Amino acid sequence: MTTDAPLSLHVPEPAVRPGGTPDFSNVKIPKAGAVPRPNIDVDPESIRDLAFSIIRVLNRNGEAVGPWAGLLSDEELVEGMRHMMTLRTFDARMLIAQRQGKTSFYMQHLGEEAISCAFRRALSRGDMNFPTYRQAGLLIADGYPMVDMMCQIYSNARDPLKGRQLPVMYSSKEHGFFTISGNLATQYIQAVGWAMASAIRRDTKIAAAWIGDGSTAESDFHAALVFASTYKAPVVLNIVNNQWAISTFQGIARGGSGTFAARGLGFGIPSLRVDGNDYLAVYAVAKWAIERARRNLGPTLVEYVTYRAGAHSTSDDPSAYRPKTESDAWPLGDPIMRLKNHLIVRGVWSEERHKQAEAEILDTVIAAQKEAESYGTLHAGGKPSARDMFDGVYAEMPPHLRRQRQQAGV
């Protein structure tokens, strides 16, 4: 007979569920400017604490402070502001379009705009992102035409992907945006492979991998960290921790680890945590990590601490699993509001300019939408031909597909 007490299984739970009062007291937030900025060739061992802190630049008064500040000009910041506002307006219009049945599905970025918009600014032409479905700011901030994005969302006659992909799974080699899979984490290791190829060919391009907090649990994430660490691949390993993986809170993927950034420590990869709602901080950390990769110093892991203010997708209702007011309680605020305050403090922005910019951007997005819809929407107007379905499976169509296309009568 054993005298041991019976074992019990630990299943983590978020601090609060619907009906409760939002509580983010577990998110320890250091003061803006408090985290030092090491040299890019720093020994990873000496900056382990950066995996448990949060690098922040904008303080509560809207001032840019500390060693990570001072990298962007007024013009660049105003442009960054417009990128984020454009992405938010784009999202709002596409959400409505989905509700009106013009497409099957949509995924918005609400609250996470700073991450992809600021990151893009730190990259160079020729670098390659391996994005998830919530980094369209990489395209917007690089000047990819919104009409093309919308045509993809509508799967219409001008869809650059010929109707083969779920909405928002864009692809643009020219804009350094790898075709989005839709399967989670698979592309994390591909980014490492792409970066290894660049190093093998003695090129100067670097890669950026993207993943969400939930998907870090996938084996492919760990494969990517092993390969990146072993071969010192010129890659930035981005984790967007927006607290929620559909209905699953980040603690289910994180387990007993203090932070997601800490995952990198066991691999000897410099690992930083950054305020994902702070455009300046995201840019500064991205630039640091990208420079390390470019100088052949190897991979950097970056955790962006943010909050998914909207639903996971148009097929999701967050009120079923988290308090409705949780978003308002998020202690790192809203990225657009925070940059707006900063620009006003800098004296290059005002409430009027903001309203004016909102109106201009809305006009631009509506004009793009009108043009895109003139080429069709999912169920009306022009659409890719059924014949297109058989093309592009292989470089050259094999006989069995030719036979099937014939049978399909297209």
Added chain:
Amino acid sequence: MARMTMIEAIRDAMDVMMARDERVVVFGEDVGYFGGVFRCTAGLQQKYGKTRCFDAPINEAGIVGAAIGMASYGLHPCIEIQFADYMYPAYDQIVSEAARLRYRSNGEFTCPLVVRMPTGGGIFGGQTHSQSPEALFTHVSGLKTVVPSNPHDAKGLLIAAIEDPDPVIFLEPKRLYNGPFDGHHDRPITPWSKHDLGEVPNGHYTLPLGKASIVREGAAVTVLAYGTMVYVAQAAAAETGVDAEIIDLRTLLPLDMETIVASVKKTGRCVVVHEATLTSGFGAELASLVQEACFFQLEAPIARVTGWDTPYPHAQEWDYFPGPARVGRALVETLEA
């Protein structure tokens, strides 16, 4: 021309391509310094350096995933999965990623990638070193699947696979690495040095993917085989005296239907053989295609001789393996039907 084993021919194909094309890189578990557990990459690291041929962590999803990233960059990786049985962790990368990049990006991103894997049994490898998972690849749109049966073909097909713009699964029947094997495990082994198909041309040559080879002409029955079963079928025909026309498919996808249909229309009978398990195996596809194309010429039901629907056993290897006796019985029964 030189006499080579299948291992040497495969290595020669990679050697030729690495010398011709700097984009070709080779990696996998134990592939670099040591040259692979079957020695297929021996000497390549010494010759081409550590950035062209290197050891990988034991992570098949990582090996294939990284190779996909490299292929999309513009390299032509030719990677090794140590045994086809180890491929399952990489299956998502192969199916959802490698096979679909071209299609889903409308040709913006492509995946010129070769995944080499030793396949099949006959070496007392038990469940985890003997499987033949070809049907798991032929079922996936966007992949090509190749199974060579001799050194000459292996080199020409592998060079064609490396030059192919799309992902190719290259399954190497490991029991054929050192010599043809007809299923008579209790008889002395014939080395490739004593076989005509051990004659391998020097330098660069290709065999087209999607072209079968008739290894024995005959009038009585068509046998569709690939890999090790090509030799088992030949032994079965010789031992039963059945005038079988034996087709080595060489490529399962794209499939050379022209050669298959012409043969079955001539013989009016068809036996399909493979080492993989029966249910939903590639033989089911072959039987279906043959009856669709040749129904009115068929004089007997199409027979399948395959491995049993069990895991590949260890001690019972030769009870599992579809040897010449079982294939011979099927030939005779098909003639008598």
